[in-house]
Amino acid sequence: MTRWLLDGEEAGAIDLDDRGLAYGDGLFETIAWRDGAPRLFERHLARLADGCRRLALPPPEPRVLAAQITGLGRGVACGTVKIIVTRGSGPRGYAPPPSAAPRLAVGFSTAIGTHAVGRGARALTSSVPASENRALGGIKTLNRLDNVLAQAEVARRGAGEGIMLGHDGRLVGGTRANLFLVRDRVLFTPAVDAAGVAGVMRGLVLEIAAHHDIPVQVGRGSPQDLVQAEEIFLTSSLVGIRAVQFMDGRELAVGPLTQRLIAALAAGGVVEPAS
Amino acid sequence: MTRWLLDGEEAGAIDLDDRGLAYGDGLFETIAWRDGAPRLFERHLARLADGCRRLALPPPEPRVLAAQITGLGRGVACGTVKIIVTRGSGPRGYAPPPSAAPRLAVGFSTAIGTHAVGRGARALTSSVPASENRALGGIKTLNRLDNVLAQAEVARRGAGEGIMLGHDGRLVGGTRANLFLVRDRVLFTPAVDAAGVAGVMRGLVLEIAAHHDIPVQVGRGSPQDLVQAEEIFLTSSLVGIRAVQFMDGRELAVGPLTQRLIAALAAGGVVEPAS
Numbered sequence: 001m002t003r004w005l006l007d008g009e010e011a012g013a014i015d016l017d018d019r020g021l022a023y024g025d026g027l028f029e030t031i032a033w034r035d036g037a038p039r040l041f042e043r044h045l046a047r048l049a050d051g052c053r054r055l056a057l058p059p060p061e062p063r064v065l066a067a068q069i070t071g072l073g074r075g076v077a078c079g080t081v082k083i084i085v086t087r088g089s090g091p092r093g094y095a096p097p098p099s100a101a102p103r104l105a106v107g108f109s110t111a112i113g114t115h116a117v118g119r120g121a122r123a124l125t126s127s128v129p130a131s132e133n134r135a136l137g138g139i140k141t142l143n144r145l146d147n148v149l150a151q152a153e154v155a156r157r158g159a160g161e162g163i164m165l166g167h168d169g170r171l172v173g174g175t176r177a178n179l180f181l182v183r184d185r186v187l188f189t190p191a192v193d194a195a196g197v198a199g200v201m202r203g204l205v206l207e208i209a210a211h212h213d214i215p216v217q218v219g220r221g222s223p224q225d226l227v228q229a230e231e232i233f234l235t236s237s238l239v240g241i242r243a244v245q246f247m248d249g250r251e252l253a254v255g256p257l258t259q260r261l262i263a264a265l266a267a268g269g270v271v272e273p274a275s
Numbered sequence: 276m277t278r279w280l281l282d283g284e285e286a287g288a289i290d291l292d293d294r295g296l297a298y299g300d301g302l303f304e305t306i307a308w309r310d311g312a313p314r315l316f317e318r319h320l321a322r323l324a325d326g327c328r329r330l331a332l333p334p335p336e337p338r339v340l341a342a343q344i345t346g347l348g349r350g351v352a353c354g355t356v357k358i359i360v361t362r363g364s365g366p367r368g369y370a371p372p373p374s375a376a377p378r379l380a381v382g383f384s385t386a387i388g389t390h391a392v393g394r395g396a397r398a399l400t401s402s403v404p405a406s407e408n409r410a411l412g413g414i415k416t417l418n419r420l421d422n423v424l425a426q427a428e429v430a431r432r433g434a435g436e437g438i439m440l441g442h443d444g445r446l447v448g449g450t451r452a453n454l455f456l457v458r459d460r461v462l463f464t465p466a467v468d469a470a471g472v473a474g475v476m477r478g479l480v481l482e483i484a485a486h487h488d489i490p491v492q493v494g495r496g497s498p499q500d501l502v503q504a505e506e507i508f509l510t511s512s513l514v515g516i517r518a519v520q521f522m523d524g525r526e527l528a529v530g531p532l533t534q535r536l537i538a539a540l541a542a543g544g545v546v547e548p549a550s
Contacts, residue, residue, distance in 0.1 A: 002291070002292055002366075002367070004291045004292075006291065011291065012290065012291060013288035013289055013290055013291060014288055014289060014291050014296060015287065015288055016277070016279045016281065016286065016287060016288060016289050016359075016380055016382065017277055017279075017382075018296070019423075020296050021289060021293070021295050021296045021359070021361075021417065022303070022359070022417070022419075023299075023417065023418075023419040023420060023422070023423050024298075024299035024417055024418050024419060024420050025419075025420060025423050028297070030367070055420070055424070056427070080367060082367065084291075084296070084297070086296075091277075091384075091386065092277070092305070092355060092357065092384060092386065093426075093451070094419065094422045094423045094425075094426035094427075094450060094451060095423070095426040095427050095430045096423065096427055105291055107291065107292075109366075109367060111366065111367065128408075128410045129408055129409060129410060130408070131406050131407065131408040131411065131418070132406065132407045132408070132442055133403075133404055133405070133406040133407070133420075133421055133442075134404060134442065135403045135404060135421065135424055136406065136420060136421070136424075141420055142296065142297070142298065142299055142420075143298075143299050143406070143418035143419075143420045144297075144298035144299060144300075144369065144418075145298060145299050145300060145330070145408075145411060145416055145417075145418045146408055146410065146411070147298070147369045148294075148298050148300050148369045148370070148371065149330070149410055149411075150369075151368075151369035151370040152331070152369075152370050152371055155370045167407055167408075167409065167442075167469065175369060176368075176369060194442065
């Protein structure tokens, strides 16, 4: 059960004319609530603000958002926060009406996600491609049907995570996480300029790697890299770093670079960016 | 103002946990209500059923849908019907939960769309690309942020319709309509297998053309075709066939093939498919 505030008021429902429903005209964030506080909050705010800028939506006021989240989580140790920003209600038609007043929904759930348990992830390459659009790449929009269909497919096939490819077969990322792999001792993650999401944990892991002088490449990968990778892991705000134990059936160990990054993250690599 | 029925009951709002809002996990139809009846209703039903099949959603019962629409439109000559089908509410996570009960929202508005008035359309090539995904191409999903951004752009630039291209520059369609053009006396419309929507009016126009022995090509076009086309027109359920009068500033006449198809449509080319 999620408890929701809509524009600051307890609510269960949103206007049927809302453009978030009609067109996915909005953004969301999913934030880990740990030890009574939102984890990596400044980083989530920064990504949300970037998405708002790209969709020409006014970003929510950080202090208002913080107060709402803190109010919902009061007295709870662990949970999940969801933020949805929509362009608000409008008459029929794709063009955002000048009159539209954006809406802010903040949800709190005590669930922390079943994929947080267990050792390594079981991942399969999904046959559902990632939706591509360079105007939307990297931001966490409400247009996520590709992830929905891919996650449904791999769940049917007994896996917890799907690896999604672009129309041209290049690596994009996981269905619920960003993808990292170690190729020739270099840490690699796919670019998210045309598809996928620029994960908050992905950004942090890239910073930690740079801080530890681990060579990093962000760019183009192929399914062949999944076959040849020495190590594969997934990152997400809720789970942190999670090793892939089975990639399309091939068993991998939790490799030295993955272990090193997990240790660095646990040791306080979690740094809020300067605001 | 739109009057809504949600699962058959008058309603103004939908659950904040609905996956239509969270991920755009659903479909919609926009139907012209003319002379007290839904136009091309069987064709809209067929497309909706196809979309439901592709998203693994149970399609709404046609008789229930017809009764709801007729109830909302009683006594009204002209209006617009909107149908939204979502996967319903679920806990957090992309995979559709087995417990999800799909929702059906039916809206009725007496507005008929401002782009239905005036002579020819003013169209501009949009710099916002069409979102591409071969698993979603052709169906009218709730993931429409590409159309939103493209329509916002061309509206700012003073046009009523944007022409959208794929990532590789090929023609996809209009922001609110399907695109047809006449190239070397052949009627051409872009394929919608990887992006765009298989419009109900597009399908009807293709049938009318075939019936009148007009040579038709469905496939790949380029922006150069917009420059060289002898005729350009747009099709949509609400507007029918509408000539493009200005394409990126170039003025076009309403050409002979466009006129012939408009006449054929008006003369009763509107035929419901065998159900």
